[in-house]
Amino acid sequence: MKVLHLNAGNETGGGMNHILSLLNKLDHDEVILGVLEEGEMVQRADQLGIQTEKFKQAFPFDLSVLFQIKRYIQQENIDIIHTHGPRANVLLRMLKSKISIPWVLTLHSDPNDDFIGHGMKGELFMHLHKRAIRSADHCLAISERFRTRLLQMNVPDHKITTIYNGIDFSVRPEVNLQREELGFREGDFLVAMVARFEAVKQHELALNSFATFLKREKRAHLLLIGDGTLEDQLKRQCKALEIEDHVHFLGFRPDVEALLPMMDLTLLTSKSESFPLVLLESARAGVPAITTDVGGVDKLIPSRKYGWIIEQPEAEVIAGALNQAYSLKGIELESIGESFREFASSRFSLHHFAAQVNQVYHLFPEIPTKVECNG
Known part of the structure; x- marks a missing residue:
């Protein structure tokens, strides 16, 4: 199985760590990080040995990137596309009718709060993002409150799975600063x-x-x-x-x-x-x-x-x-x-988190093999 994880690529905080931690825990031969911008996220992915693919956009609303993503999915025999973040979600809604693979979406933040302070443009993109979310084949909610938010947006209950974040608690810094x-x-x-x-x-x-x-x-x-x-x-x-x-x-x-x-x-x-x-x-x-x-x-x-x-x-x-x-x-x-x-x-380990995501991928009967977790 091959899973393409698509994100804008400009994350630097919790969203970046969420995605990279998940991909690093899954089999590196079966996951690809697709980005629309190069930055800290790509550098960290390279350090972790995670395969990356850069889809070039001249500007954030450059829709020519849709042809690049579609061609990559076909050429690389991608089985599932998993999107993270508003820009990736909106693009996939536009592309969905042109591809024949399942689309999984992770809701990292409340769509009502993503564009606070961005005026009318923010209001428009918020509505586009909500429409995109409703179009995904399955949504991962990172809390029960986000599950409730998805239900309020008329996403069917059977298309939602709540999965809490996890991290590797065995990690310790090489040197603690004083x-x-x-x-x-x-x-x-x-x-x-x-x-x-x-x-x-x-x-x-x-x-x-x-x-x-x-x-x-x-x-x-x-x-x-x-x-x-x-x-x-x-x-x-x-x-x-x-x-x-x-x-x-x-x-x-x-x-x-x-x-x-x-x-x-x-x-x-x-x-x-x-x-x-x-x-x-x-x-x-x-x-x-x-x-x-x-x-x-x-x-x-x-x-x-x-x-x-x-x-x-x-x-x-x-x-x-x-x-x-x-x-x-x-x-x-x-x-x-x-x-x-x-x-x-004892409750929020990285291994448990990745295993739950893996289970969601296998909700789709057309997926023949299993993505394995490292460790």
Whole structure:
């Protein structure tokens, strides 16, 4: 069997890690990563030995790429096409009537939130994306909430499978960075937020919450790991809140797994998520998290024993959770982090995740052989 995974290729965060982790776990001889743009994702795929195919687009709405994809499917005898992300999904809807293979789609994010802040163009593409989703032969939802969203979009129940993300909990960084290397001291309270600087991640809420918390705890620092279109705006907000000395923009970092172990806490204030990989990475590092109540986070943090879920996304409420965590700094907070790691590792392994995806591929009777999982 050959499965072509199609994505825009411009992912740098959880979506990229989701796709690459899955492909790396499946048999490399039977999966291909198809991209519409070259970037960090292709570089990482090459490092992992994952076969890639670049479909060239002159601009994001260049439909000549459809002929390239169709020709590749025919020439390489592709058995299934698996799309990830709005652009790939919309293109496949246009191509679906021209190909005769099953189309599987993974819903990584809420379609209603994908184009926040993009005006009328965003509204149009949101509607096109929803139509595309309804056309897929099968949809993978990365949380029960996303399954509900698909049902609300009139996707039939039998065409939906809920599959939670997984990561390899045996992975450890070759070298753990030390606080002193980034200019911090042992007694500082370090909070990391790993997220793209885009509206859906609600960094402004995180900054307002942290500013409220900082009024009480002057040794706290917020480390923002990522990049995006709102970076300058967020830096201005820090200056207006007079917290610029306690908020650190680290940019996009390929070594997040080396940074997390030095943290006391991770923070996620997203408006919408599926099943955030950054929380799984935090669990792997044994670092507890505070997160808004999005996607499937309740499956990962089912009680206060494992972290904090904020049901009311308000600055005062999040600041209160930060205060609680700070009061536990030391053995108690470390104990929560260890419980978080043990709970997540027993339920959300990469092997289990890949095996579930493999089962979906074999829902189609015309698929003759089995895609094997590595390891």
